[in-house]
Amino acid sequence: MLATLESDSASIRLxxxxxxxxxxxxxxxxxxxxxxxxxxxVLGKAWTKRSRPPAGYLTRSAAEDALKHFLETEGASVAxxxxxxxxxxxxxxLASLEAKITSxxxxxxxxxxxRNIIEADLRPRxxxxxxxxxxxxxIDAYRGSVVDRGLAATTINQTRAVVRAIFAGAxxxxxxSIAFERAKTRRTTSGAITxxxxxxxxxxxxxxxxxxxxxxxxxxxxxxxxxxxLRALRWRSVDFGDSLVHVERGFTDxxxxxxxxxYRVRSVPMMPQVARALADLRKREFxxxxxxxxxxxxxxxxxxxxxxxxxxxxxxERAGVRPLRFHDLRHSxxxxxxxxxxxxxxxxxxxxxxxxxxxxxxxxxPQPEAAARLGALVGEQIADVTELRQxxxxxV
Numbered sequence: 001m002l003a004t005l006e007s008d009s010a011s012i013r014l015x016x017x018x019x020x021x022x023x024x025x026x027x028x029x030x031x032x033x034x035x036x037x038x039x040x041x042v043l044g045k046a047w048t049k050r051s052r053p054p055a056g057y058l059t060r061s062a063a064e065d066a067l068k069h070f071l072e073t074e075g076a077s078v079a080x081x082x083x084x085x086x087x088x089x090x091x092x093x094l095a096s097l098e099a100k101i102t103s104x105x106x107x108x109x110x111x112x113x114x115r116n117i118i119e120a121d122l123r124p125r126x127x128x129x130x131x132x133x134x135x136x137x138x139i140d141a142y143r144g145s146v147v148d149r150g151l152a153a154t155t156i157n158q159t160r161a162v163v164r165a166i167f168a169g170a171x172x173x174x175x176x177s178i179a180f181e182r183a184k185t186r187r188t189t190s191g192a193i194t195x196x197x198x199x200x201x202x203x204x205x206x207x208x209x210x211x212x213x214x215x216x217x218x219x220x221x222x223x224x225x226x227x228x229x230l231r232a233l234r235w236r237s238v239d240f241g242d243s244l245v246h247v248e249r250g251f252t253d254x255x256x257x258x259x260x261x262x263y264r265v266r267s268v269p270m271m272p273q274v275a276r277a278l279a280d281l282r283k284r285e286f287x288x289x290x291x292x293x294x295x296x297x298x299x300x301x302x303x304x305x306x307x308x309x310x311x312x313x314x315x316x317e318r319a320g321v322r323p324l325r326f327h328d329l330r331h332s333x334x335x336x337x338x339x340x341x342x343x344x345x346x347x348x349x350x351x352x353x354x355x356x357x358x359x360x361x362x363x364x365x366p367q368p369e370a371a372a373r374l375g376a377l378v379g380e381q382i383a384d385v386t387e388l389r390q391x392x393x394x395x396v
Contacts, residue, residue, distance in 0.1 A: 010030070010031070010032040010067065010071065011030075011031050011032075012028050012029065012030050012031070012043065012060065012063050012064055012067055013028070013029050013031065014026055014027075014028060014029075014046055014048070015027050015028070015029045015046075025045050025046070026045070026046040026048070027042050027043070027044065027045055027046055028042075028043040028044060028045075028046050028058055028060070028063035028066075029041070029042060029043065030042075030043045030063070030066070030067035030070065032067070032071065041067070041070060043058060043063045043066045043067055043070075044056070044057070044058040044062075044063065044066065045057045045058065046058065046063070047059050048060075069099075072095060072096060072099040084130070084131065085126075085127065085128050085129060085130055085131065086122070086123075086126040086127060086128075086129050086130070086131045086134060086166070087123050087126070087127035087128060089131050089166050089167075089169060089170045090118050090122060090123060090127075090166050092169060093162075093165055093166045093169050094111070094114070094115060094118065096169070097110075097111050097114065098111065101255070104259075104263075107255060107258075108252065108255030108256070108258075109252050109255055113158070114162050117158070117159055117162050118162065118166075121146075121159070122162070122163065122166075125142065126138075131166075131167065131170040131172060132170070132172050132173075134176050135176055136176045136178065136179035137179070138176070139163070139176045139177055139179040139180050140179040140180070142163075142180075143156075143160070143179070143180045143181065146159055147183070153183035153184060153185040154185060156183040157182055157183050157185070160180045160181075160182060160183075163177050163180050164177045164180065193328075193331045193334075193335075193360055193361075194322070194324050194325075194328050194331065195324070195328050195329075195331035195332040195334075195335050196221060196321065196322075196324060196328065196329065196332045197332075198332075198336070200319075200321050200322070201217065201218065201221040201222070201329075201332060203319040203320070203321055204217050204221075204315055204316065204319050204321055205217050205218050206319065207315050207318035207319035208311075208315050209311050209314065209315060211280070211281060211284075212281060212284075212295060212296075213308075213311055213312075213315065214277065215277040215278055215280070215281045215294075215295075216230060216295050216308075217312070217315070217329065218273060218274055218277045219245075219274050219277065219278065220326070220329035220330065221329040221330075221332040221333060222271055222273060222274050222332070222333055222336075223245050223268045223269075223270065223274060223333060224268060224330045224333030224334060224337070224349060224350045225245070225247060225268065225330070226250065226260075226261060226327070226330060226351075227305065227308075227326055227327065228250035228251055228252050228260075228261065229247050229249070229250045229260055230294075230295055231250075231251040231293075231295065231302050231303050231305070232249040232250050232251035232257055232293070232302070233245070233247075233249075233293065233294045233295065234249075234290065234291060234292060234293055234294060235282065235288065235289065235290050235291075235292055235293075235294055236290035236291065238270070238278055238294065239267075239270070240270075240275060240278075240279065243269060243270045243271075243272075243275060244267045244268065244269065244270055245267065245268045245269075245270045245274075246265065246266075246267050247260055247265060247266050247267070247268060247351065248260070248265045251302050253305060257302075260351055261351065262351045262352070262353045264351065264353075266348060266349065266351050268349045269349070278294065281294070286300065287300045308326075309326055312326050330350070331361075333349075333350070334346060334350055334358070334360075334361040335361055335364040337349060337350075337361075338358075338361040338362060338364060338365045339364065339365050339366055343355065343358055343359065343361070343362060346358050346361060
């Protein structure tokens with residue numbers, strides 16, 4: 001039940017009358033209490049027999065589920081309409097996002113970011129204020145304070161999205177959040193990316209802290225798997241027979257184990273260097289069954305990301321390579337794959353939902369034929385000019 005609602009007072013009842021007159025058919029009424037006021041909602045036609053209900057009718061259990069769904073998805077609007085505080089409306093908004101996570105349409109990591117914005121910034125400012133008393137001037141002043149921090153335009157717009165969503169759920173007659181203007185962002189980026197060349201990957205692997213870290217860096221750079229996907233990789237997904245790594249799950253500290261970022265499973269070619277490294281790793285004493293994680297901590301559980309990253313930075317220092325992000329290992333695969341395969345294949349292997357994301361690798365595809373043709377054109381033009389000059393000199 002949402003924090004904006006008094007859960008102990010939410011209930012349903014069977015109603016056979018309305019304003020003193022008998023109803024044609026009984027209905028289920030949902031009752032709940034918001035900001036000290038009782039509210040009610042007709043949930044649907046009641047079915048009280050033991051048989052399966054026909055379409056359009058609800059059993060008591062189904063009616064209870066309908067009330068719960070209504071409060072979870074529309075609680076913010078209902079609560080704000082009763083004059084609750086901004087903090088209560090924010091709670092209802094967060095609860096609606098939690099419901100989306102349960103249905104698989106929203107990511108726990110995104111919820112964590114939104115919650116941080118609310119708890120660190122918005123609740124201390126307006127938490128106890130009735131949502132309807134906050135003015136456009138206050139919203140504009142708050143936006144100015146966010147801009148003054150020197151935050152990136154994308155971060156400002158993310159904060160704007162949270163503020164706008166809370167007030168949208170409040171369903172106020174005059175929405176003050178329209179004063180929060182969108183920050184201008186560059187329509188395009190330079191397209192430049194950083195990555196390790198194969199020889200640099202080799203140096204990094206050579207200076208890894210142990211055999212598992214060496215296999216981890218090599219797999220990241222030569223398959224393009226994200227850190228979350230590497231942390232969730234299990235031996236059953238490593239197909240040595242068909243030289244494939246099946247990317248079926250991802251693990252984040254915020255959301256635990258879930259589908260990969262794009263919500264789509266995929267398979268990535270496993271080049272011989274990766275296959276050898278993983279085959280050697282599987283010779284270890286423990287954690288080698290199909291259901292075990294490939295990259296584990298000392299007790300076989302998911303790798304701690306912070307500890308993994310610290311070891312990665314130390315390996316960089318020992319190898320004397322550029323201090324790139326762990327995510328940049330993924331770019332190493334993209335820049336290699338685009339040299340030999342169509343961009344649509346690279347998009348599939350890297351799990352990009354939008355091919356525009358994959359296009360940044362096109363700049364690294366070799367074009368020897370184009371270079372040769374351009375060189376031939378230059379040669380032809382030089383020859384033409386030389387021939388023309390000789391003809392002119394012959395007539396002088």
